[in-house]
Amino acid sequence: MEKTATLDKxxxxxxxxxxxxxxxxxxxxxxQEEKDILLFAKWSGLAVSAEIPNxxxxxxxxxxxxxxxxxxxxxxxxxVFQNTCRHRGMILIDTAKSIEGAIRCPYHSWCYSTDxxxxxxxxxxxxxRNLHEExxxxxxxxxxxxxxxxxxxxxxxxxxxxxxxxxSMKELMDRxxxxxxxxxxxxxxxxxxxxxxxxxxxxxxxxxxxxxxxWVHPSLNSYSKLEDHYHIEYKNKFSGQGTKxxxxxxxxxxxxxxxxxxxEAKWDTAAEYIAVYPNVxxxxxxxxxxxxxxxxxxxxxxxxxxxxxxxxEDTPEHLRLKNSEQWRLVFDEDVPVVEGMQKGRHAVxxxxxxxxxxxxxxxxxxxxxxxxxxxNGRMRKS
Amino acid sequence: MxxxxxxxxxxxxxILVAHQNNDGLKLAELYAEAxxxxxxxxxxxxxxxxxxxxxxxxxxxxxxxxxxxxKKHDREN
Ligand code: FES
Ligand SMILES: [Fe+2]
Numbered sequence: 001m002e003k004t005a006t007l008d009k010x011x012x013x014x015x016x017x018x019x020x021x022x023x024x025x026x027x028x029x030x031x032q033e034e035k036d037i038l039l040f041a042k043w044s045g046l047a048v049s050a051e052i053p054n055x056x057x058x059x060x061x062x063x064x065x066x067x068x069x070x071x072x073x074x075x076x077x078x079x080v081f082q083n084t085c086r087h088r089g090m091i092l093i094d095t096a097k098s099i100e101g102a103i104r105c106p107y108h109s110w111c112y113s114t115d116x117x118x119x120x121x122x123x124x125x126x127x128x129r130n131l132h133e134e135x136x137x138x139x140x141x142x143x144x145x146x147x148x149x150x151x152x153x154x155x156x157x158x159x160x161x162x163x164x165x166x167x168s169m170k171e172l173m174d175r176x177x178x179x180x181x182x183x184x185x186x187x188x189x190x191x192x193x194x195x196x197x198x199x200x201x202x203x204x205x206x207x208x209x210x211x212x213x214x215w216v217h218p219s220l221n222s223y224s225k226l227e228d229h230y231h232i233e234y235k236n237k238f239s240g241q242g243t244k245x246x247x248x249x250x251x252x253x254x255x256x257x258x259x260x261x262x263x264e265a266k267w268d269t270a271a272e273y274i275a276v277y278p279n280v281x282x283x284x285x286x287x288x289x290x291x292x293x294x295x296x297x298x299x300x301x302x303x304x305x306x307x308x309x310x311x312x313e314d315t316p317e318h319l320r321l322k323n324s325e326q327w328r329l330v331f332d333e334d335v336p337v338v339e340g341m342q343k344g345r346h347a348v349x350x351x352x353x354x355x356x357x358x359x360x361x362x363x364x365x366x367x368x369x370x371x372x373x374x375x376n377g378r379m380r381k382s
Numbered sequence: 383m384x385x386x387x388x389x390x391x392x393x394x395x396x397i398l399v400a401h402q403n404n405d406g407l408k409l410a411e412l413y414a415e416a417x418x419x420x421x422x423x424x425x426x427x428x429x430x431x432x433x434x435x436x437x438x439x440x441x442x443x444x445x446x447x448x449x450x451x452x453k454k455h456d457r458e459n
Contacts (some may be wrong), residue, residue: 101441111438120458128427130434130458202440 010371014364019352025199025345031299035064037377038278039172040158043168045280045293047077048148048307050185059096069093070154073114080156081116082143116142151282153291154310171234178263179284183309186320190308192328196335198342200279200296206338207281208362210241217334231361232274236369238273239362246285249323257287257319260311277369300342387422397446410436427457
């Protein structure tokens with residue numbers, strides 16, 4: 001690996017700081033490094049639990065090249081496993097489906113329960129013999145990945161040694177305690193994916209700040225004016241923005257979505273948009289919430305999986321469609337600027353850019369976290 | 383069933399068809415039938431392993447009795 005730039009400048013006070021150097025957006029070895037330090041060692045978003053609504057549902061998912069699957073067990077728990085058979089390493093689940101009984105490996109038919117236990121090893125001791133003294137099934141269950149469901153999102157900690165989810169996320173869980181309740185996914189039209197030709201961190205950075213609203217989202221700015229926004233910053237954990245003038249979506253007869261019940265009064269007009277480090281962007285409103293899960297594909301490619309949630313199972317379909325449409329428009333408006341920033345990072349000697357000391361605080365908060373974590377990670381290694 | 387304990391042609395054909403149709407429940411039943419019909423203990427257990435495996439996968443109501451068959455012969459525990 002070529003010599004990496006020092007990150008000291010990123011950690012300076014915002015008025016003096018530069019942003020992360022180019023290599024954090026373009027270089028594959030830094031991408032790998034950040035994968036371990038920022039994604040695997042933390043609680044990362046993987047999927048939404050609504051993708052496996054019924055007992056026995058399984059969906060295979062790759063995360064950073066690692067084959068995983070999510071499953072809803074017989075006990076109605078969401079679990080995440082490595083999608084690799086403990087026998088010869090065959091992929092177990094190749095497509096989303098519903099498991100009635102056991103997960104049978106398509107190769108030699110070793111069978112696993114939905115909670116990962118190896119329950120049968122056909123012919124392992126020779127034809128017609130399922131037992132062999134060397135094969136201790138109790139030690140050959142599927143490799144489980146630590147997971148936790150919150151705000152409809154399945155979060156995973158691949159390194160296995162992050163603090164407990166509730167401890168890692170305590171401040172945000174406290175802040176949004178009002179929304180810690182069942183969220184109802186709006187269904188097929190309430191989820192969509194946007195592919196962006198940019199590093200995943202640029203999607204986080206753009207999401208954090210409201211500075212770009214007047215220029216990039218003129219339609220949003222008509223009701224969501226810059227001066228009605230406030231910063232949200234919690235060092236090394238999350239950052240984003242809030243607005244004090246959220247207006248509910250209405251149809252022509254004035255119908256709106258039902259509210260989440262018993263919210264604090266501030267939510268009558270407030271909405272908050274927070275990037276939960278590393279890769280989940282959340283938004284909450286009195287009547288709906290959304291989650292954007294950023295799945296980095298390569299240094300310069302990211303998939304944004306967007307999901308909208310409501311306060312009840314049955315909400316008017318035409319409103320849901322309209323809401324999806326509206327958000328899709330907003331997120332699409334962000335694509336050219338996020339991709340443009342990516343392109344800009346191929347300028348030789350670009351210094352990472354500067355920050356508005358007043359408008360860019362949540363973005364700098366994220367940069368600080370990245371720089372700090374990467375530096376600590378490098379120190380641990382050397 | 384022939385003298386070696388293999389299923390007769392008719393059953394064998396049915397097993398192949400069920401394999402082709404991916405009909406796991408049916409297949410479990412046919413393998414169990416082959417097991418019950420076989421006079422040869424090893425062959426019977428071989429078929430029953432297949433029956434039991436598919437029964438586990440597709441949650442066949444007879445899963446437990448297939449298991450007991452194997453357990454009785456020390457092939458499962
Ligand atoms: S690889 Fe899975 S049973 Fe052999
Ligand atoms: Fe935006």
